[in-house]
Amino acid sequence: MAPCALTVDSLNPKVLALADHLGNAAIARRAQCIQNEIETKPGSHPFDEVLALCDYPHLLERSETNSLFSSDAIAKARKILDLFPWRTTGGYSHCQGTEGLRDVIAAGITSRDGFHCNAEDIFLTDGSAPPIRMMMHLLIRNEKDGILCPIPSHSLYTSSVVLQGATLVPYYLDESRGWGVRMSDLKQQLDGARSKGVNVRGLLVINPGNPTGHVLVEANQREIVEFCRKESLVLLADEGIMVNVAEGEVIWKSPALILK
Template sequence: MTLTHSNKVLQLRNINSKILQTQYAVRGEIAIRAEQLRKELESNPQSFPFKKIINCNIGNPQQLNQKPITFFRQIMSLLEYPELFKNTEYLDKIKYIYPNDVINRAQQILRQSGPIGAYSHSKGIPYVRNAVAKYIHERDGYESNPEHIFLTNGASPAVQMILSVIIQHLDVGVLIPIPQYPLYSASLALLGGKPVPYYLDEKTNWGLDIKEIKDAIRTHKEQGIDVRAMCIINPGNPTGNCLTGDQIEQVINLCHEERIVLLADEVYQTNVYSGKSFISAKKNFELFSFHSISKGVLGECGRRGGYVECTGISEDIIDQIYKIASISLCPSVSGQIMVGLMVDPPRKGEESYSLYKKEVTDIHNSLERRCKILCDAFNQMKNMSCQNAEGSMYVFPRIDFPPACEAEASRIGKQVDEFYAIELLNNTGICVVPGSGFGQKPGTFHIRSTFLPQEEDFPDFIRLFLEFHDSFMRKYE
């Protein structure tokens, strides 16, 4: 029997329809086109008016050459080959290469977690969960129960796991901010939940409006939607805003009043700039809070490590979450250990502290400088305005497109911000995400760009962007 496309069992018409409805713009059509261009550049470097693809579509710092933190990588290297500790000759040699606190910490981790090639507890390595609980207590002043902490392969699987528990039926609604990180809309589409959008106010630097949220709840309840959860992203993605203590208090009060569970996406909590402070949502109410090693100053995206802390959640629900976690046996042990290092870095007085402190400070300060440079550049461009990012790794400028540009985009069947992003990529190699992939107020258009290109590459990056934008606007005026 000849296997042809027409006689294959799996066809687009008969697979899970929820998958077909799911969209994820961060790695959508434009990102796929960027990978095609990258391959063409490798085989024919002279084929385009640019030398490389600059991936500003995703928060992936090490892809753009952010240096890993030395202390963390030194420990991981020793854990990968623990035989070094069993041979006196090897041990004498590594003492010349690694600081004593690195060697001691690696040996401690091996004693407490065992080999990194073995499965761990399905909730995660106990000593790492204890370290996370201690970190949360030191950060917020509230006790944290390590038995209510689940280590995960990054924050995204944790969000999906919790949403799978919350969404009981097709009419369960989850409040999501607009603009939002499309993990939420995509996960709701897969799970069959209903997104309940609430718009952030661009004029107040993407501020959160409680009246807007209450109106969204009321409107959807009138339509028979069971609104039972709310997501906040703090600091914001894609907007870069930081919620104030007053705003978080209002959200918590709203959750009490409306009997809503809060999901607090706090993965950018160390990416805070402009003198702002991160304020967590940790209080005694029904809360799931998420953190990750992918962001901050670590940028360990490919290692896959994160956690969710369950606060105020009933034990019988914790048991059900544990059951879901057990189906996957355990998250990446390497990622779990990196979570433990993130929450328990070198302390003052330890041998590695000074280098660690310098590295994280240098990365943070550089990110803050790059953020300001990119915001300022966008605000100088014609028909573009950009709110100053207070946190995260992104800016979300608004673009007012000329009518001729909108007409051309419509002619080829594209949203105008998508058309702009495609043209930007094809002419400069810069890959950004159109605002329509995150949601935006009707009649407004944006793009999301990271500010992760390295500081020494920033002048060329900004020049390419400015030259393209000026040419694009003149073409369609």
């Protein structure tokens, strides 16, 4: 009998290596619980009204819609549909995302940061995993390339580096300094990797931190930006949880403001 074609031993070793970098999946499990509740208890999570109106815009033209849907859902659906070509959410959109939505996001970033953000520079994705993979594909050319990643951090980054076959270069956040980046340690990690023949291509900064929840002070961010400039590193800035900053804590700022 021929041997089994697929076994644990014959799997891609890069995929197996992910086990060493996967973190707590509590958020994913909670999301699945909510999904199950939506399926078993319709109405328990009212996410469907706006989606229903956007997917079937003709409902907005019917008189009974006002009694079947909340006024807020109707208003939001009209606003969203105005951003889509031909007022429909079906079919393929532009590879960067619907232009109208990118315009709204660019305007929001411009308002937040105080300088112009070009909608053509924005790519909309279904979550954080696709852009992470996109950047890793762009930066990592072979196993000699490396990425500086903070520890602790979201496992999605460390696993993406490993899966690409590159070298993960960890740098350790300083809990005694509010999980800040100690520049001397960062330099030591970079030099150590380079001494082993690793071509470090980028530096990942997660701000606010995940899972730590810390916010980098402006002075530390300026040090990081200058470090990347001096060492010719691509600065990868994850701002995904910027709204999760408690009132009264350190004021969050985008690295774009620091660069300005």
